[in-house]
Amino acid sequence: MSxxxxxxxxxxxxxxxxxxxxxxxxxPPIFQTSLFVHxxxxxxxxxxxxxxxxxxPHNYSRISNPTLDMLERKLARMEHCEAGKVFxxxxxxxxxxxxxxxxxxxxxxxxxxxxxxxxxxxxxxxPKFGVTTTFVAGLCPEDVLDAIRPETKAIYLESPGSILxxxxxxxTICSTARAKGIATIHDNSYSSxxxxxxxxxxxxxxxxxxxxxxxxxxxxxAGAMMTSQERMDAIIQHELALLGGILAPFPAWLMLRGxxxxxxxxxxxxxxxxxxxxxxxxxxxxxxxxxxxxxxxxQRELFTKQMRGSGGLLSFEPVDxxxxxxxAFADALELYQLxxxxxxxxxxxxxxxxxxxxxxxxxxxxRLFNGLETPTDLLADLRQAFDRxxxxxx
Ligand SMILES: *Cc1c(COP(=O)(O)O)cnc(C)c1O
Numbered sequence: 001m002s003x004x005x006x007x008x009x010x011x012x013x014x015x016x017x018x019x020x021x022x023x024x025x026x027x028p029p030i031f032q033t034s035l036f037v038h039x040x041x042x043x044x045x046x047x048x049x050x051x052x053x054x055x056x057p058h059n060y061s062r063i064s065n066p067t068l069d070m071l072e073r074k075l076a077r078m079e080h081c082e083a084g085k086v087f088x089x090x091x092x093x094x095x096x097x098x099x100x101x102x103x104x105x106x107x108x109x110x111x112x113x114x115x116x117x118x119x120x121x122x123x124x125x126x127p128k129f130g131v132t133t134t135f136v137a138g139l140c141p142e143d144v145l146d147a148i149r150p151e152t153k154a155i156y157l158e159s160p161g162s163i164l165x166x167x168x169x170x171x172t173i174c175s176t177a178r179a180k181g182i183a184t185i186h187d188n189s190y191s192s193x194x195x196x197x198x199x200x201x202x203x204x205x206x207x208x209x210x211x212x213x214x215x216x217x218x219x220x221x222a223g224a225m226m227t228s229q230e231r232m233d234a235i236i237q238h239e240l241a242l243l244g245g246i247l248a249p250f251p252a253w254l255m256l257r258g259x260x261x262x263x264x265x266x267x268x269x270x271x272x273x274x275x276x277x278x279x280x281x282x283x284x285x286x287x288x289x290x291x292x293x294x295x296x297x298x299q300r301e302l303f304t305k306q307m308r309g310s311g312g313l314l315s316f317e318p319v320d321x322x323x324x325x326x327x328a329f330a331d332a333l334e335l336y337q338l339x340x341x342x343x344x345x346x347x348x349x350x351x352x353x354x355x356x357x358x359x360x361x362x363x364x365x366x367r368l369f370n371g372l373e374t375p376t377d378l379l380a381d382l383r384q385a386f387d388r389x390x391x392x393x394x
Contacts, residue, residue, distance in 0.1 A: 090209025
């Protein structure tokens with residue numbers, strides 16, 4: 001029982017892991033050091049073991065660092081897991097999690113709308129080590145479970161995905177996977193720990209791109225992983241120590257600062273996301289809006305079961321599929337800037353084509369990230385861009 005158990009999440013986020021106020025400083029210092037020195041040989045020896053939940057002397061910043069440690073304790077708590085580690089990017093955390101689960105000859109089942117580079121890692125990179133992947137739509141649990149083979153070692157989930165926001169039934173998938181000894185990995189970047197805790201539904205390893213909501217200010221590239229202490233110990237000794245995808249102290253400190261405002265930022269993104277999504281439904285240029293927060297979201301029941309909210313990310317399919325006009329729409333936007341990523345203060349737009357399982361052709365979809373600007377300014381920007389681009393109406 002920890003002293004934090006009786007506190008609310010927001011209180012835990014502010015204080016957990018920061019019990020030592022170095023020289024009385026209310027905010028922690030950045031421990032910008034590559035190595036740690038020791039009083040004597042026995043302390044030095046202890047520092048070589050970075051496993052287990054109790055605090056040990058630090059040894060080398062590729063394995064652990066006090067600035068990272070504070071953040072990792074908060075993140076583990078926020079995701080209802082025993083242990084957390086931050087990585088140099090979301091992809092560093094994702095690739096480490098997958099490699100921890102597989103060996104030569106293993107098979108993975110993955111959701112076809114997962115993050116693009118994750119898909120490339122599974123589809124194009126891992127086959128060179130004899131690891132193969134079956135991609136499934138994942139709209140019903142049988143889709144995922146029917147793809148399991150005797151050599152399946154991991155199921156890779158992303159619920160919701162970050163373009164079409166398809167959900168997977170986590171509880172059903174994870175209970176079957178666990179009974180068969182298959183590890184489940186879930187990319188929870190869309191929801192952040194504020195709106196969804198996959199561990200509550202039986203997910204084994206949770207990964208995040210902290211470049212998105214956790215950092216929250218578009219000023220760091222970082223990743224995070226949360227899992228059991230036992231699994232994390234193995235990952236620390238192998239994928240973290242040997243592949244070396246650690247985060248540096250300064251971006252960890254920026255993430256620590258970002259995480260303090262995560263609960264209030266997520267509320268703001270939810271509000272503006274729902275506002276813009278509902279408005280888009282009424283625009284004659286829009287064929288379809290993809291957003292889990294809409295009452296018309298096709299997986300509404302699963303959304304209500306698994307998630308406590310939806311964020312600022314959404315997409316829509318224009319009625320007019322003419323590439324030149326869609327590009328003209330994106331070019332006409334003034335507040336929404338053209339750019340990848342999301343989760344920061346600024347609104348962003350990416351026009352892209354999608355061809356997921358279940359669609360018989362490639363379609364243009366416009367993804368919008370709704371940032372922390374004034375919501376009515378965002379609507380005005382979208383409306384003037386529709387008018388200037390001259391997209392066909394339904
Ligand atoms: C951005 C992103 C990643 C990759 O994270 P990086 O920090 O860019 O490596 C993974 N998953 C999702 C859903 C993302 O949006």
